[in-house]
Amino acid sequence: MDLTRETLTVAFCGPVGSGKSTLLGNFRFLTGGFDQRSLDRKFGGGEVNYAWVMDNTAEEEAAGRTLRWSSCFVETEKYLLNCVQVPESVDLLRETISGLSQADVACLVVDPHPDRFEAAIAPGGEIMRTSIILATLGINQLIVAVNKMDTVSYSETRFNDVVAQLKPVLQECGHNLNLVRFFPTVATKGENVIGSSTNMPWCKGTLAWTLLSAIDTIDSAQLPVKNASAPFRGLVVREDNQYADGTDWLVVHVEAGVLRRxxxxxxxxxxxxxxxxxxxxxxxxxxxxxxxxxxxxxxxVLEHSGLSKTHWPRRGDVMVIKGDTSLGPVTRFTARISVVYQDGPLAVGAVTTLYLNSAQVQVRIAKIEREFNRKTGATIAENPASIGQATGAVVVFEPLEPLTLAVFQKTCQGLGRLVLTDSKLSAAGVMNLSIGAVSNVVYG
Known part of the structure; x- marks a missing residue:
């Protein structure tokens, strides 16, 4: 493997049943990352379920869906890809955000069938929720795969209709449409995955009509800033790894700086x-x-020594070089948040769940310093007792569990971007959701 080639992490996400596991599994197979013999052993030479390439734990096979983020490596002409697949379910939000937090680019997979697509783009639907989280995490380049085109008779009209409906939704969620690419595909058949489909001759011109071409035309200049000269910051995304020889390993995402052996x-x-x-x-x-x-x-993946079995790093921990005391456990922090959806008021004293990279921590609202109009920034109220839906606020939080984070910086975004939810659903099935960025931290 040519490790000198530019690396890119692509997250595959989308509603349950949209076919993201199948698309990534077939992409991995068609680019030589998974061998035919393994598929033959599993499926006996019959019809292949390419989702199994990614969703191959016993629990996922039994459930028939993705239950935790997983990754694989794919090589293209331009990039070395780390492809991360994430689940899409309210009860698996930690896995979703943990996987998405590692990404430079996202591939959003959607089902064009009218019965499923329109529900997914409705307020509070899976597409809107995922799009908001992607924008919150700073993932500004999207590839949208309109999958299962065979279920709509490979219709160019339906593809264009889906794109037309998606554009304002993505824009409302904070995405720049100049950085979004759309392409039609049938993942089960490998159509428009790495090569063009004869069933969609209307895919013409200079647009990137396949997953492979969409990835290889990603604008490197628009990728998240990566600061190698900053102090080292690593985020623990898996902590439970032990190999057969007894050696212990951690999986860590490098957010900033450089780690050396x-x-x-x-x-x-x-x-x-x-x-x-x-x-x-x-x-x-x-x-x-x-x-x-x-x-x-x-x-x-890091092999290490010196850790106590009774005091092991946890998912969401921040790894720093020994002697760096600029971070530590947080006693209080302030964030500028936007309330996307809230069924009832969000009040001082309320407890909610904070998701930050791979961390999931209960926090209490200690004070609401200011409520403001999200569009204009104009102050609505100083020190209000509560805030409502579709407003912004400067809020002081107190962690109820151990937590480390930092003031948001573009050169180290993963420690300062947050998602807040109590995971409660309204009668309409919409999840309470707020997003934000950290503006001040008190360590203690």
Missing amino acids: DQEVVFYPTHTVANPCAAKIRQIDFRHEAVSDAGPGATV
């Missing part, structure tokens, strides 16, 4: 003076190959 690190907020959570990095694996260092954007 043999460095000593600590993990906040688990690390305290009384209960140290520190380790020495013995080996760094990137795309199944040992490397000497890892920079921003890389998701790496």
Whole structure:
């Protein structure tokens, strides 16, 4: 594998049943990342369910859907891809955000069938919720795969109708339409995955009409800023890995700075003076190959030593170089939030769940400093007791569980962008949801 080629992390997301697992599984197979022999062993030479390539745990096979984020590596002419697939369900929101937080670009997979598409783009629907979260996480380049085109007779009219309905939804959610690409596909048959489909001859011109061409025409200049000169910040995205030989591993996403082999690190907020959570990095694996260092954007597997089995890093912990005291456990923080949907008032004293990269923590609203108009920024009220739907606010939060975060910076976005929800659904099935960015932090 050519590790000198530019790397790109693409998250595959979309409503349940849209075919994102099938699309990624077939893309992986068609680009040589999964062998025919493995498929033959599983399916006996019969019809292949390409979703199994990604959803192959016993639990996922039994459920028939994605239950946790997973990743695979794909090589294209331009990029080395880390393809991350995420589930799409309110009860799996932590897995969704954990996977999306690693991405530079997202591939949003949608089903064009009228019975399913219109429900998914309605207020509070899966497409709108996912699009808001993508924008919140700073993922500004989207590839939209209109899948299952065979269910609408490969209709150019229906494809254009889906695109026309999606554009204002994506724009409302905060996406720049100049950075969004649309293409039609049938993932089960590999149509418009890496090669053109004869069933859709209307796919003409210079547009990127396949998944492969859409990825290879991504604008590198519009990708999230990656700051290798900043202090090292790594986010623990998997903490429960042990190989057959007994060696322990962590999966870490490098948010900023550079990690080098043999460095000593600590993990906040688990690390305290009384209960140290520190380790020495013995080996760094990137795309199944040992490397000497890892920079921003890389998701790496780390072999380590020195950790206590009784004081292990947790998912969502922030890894820093030992001696870096600029971060630590948070006692209070302030965030500028937008209330996307709230069934009833969001009041001082309320407890909600914060999702930040892979962390999931209960927080209490300690104070609402100001409520403002989201569009104009004009103040609505100072120190209100509560806020309602479709407004913005500057809010002070107190974590009820250990948490480490930082003031939002474009060069280290993963520590300062947050999603808030109690996961409660209204009578219409819409989930309470607020998004925001951290503006001040008190460590203690």
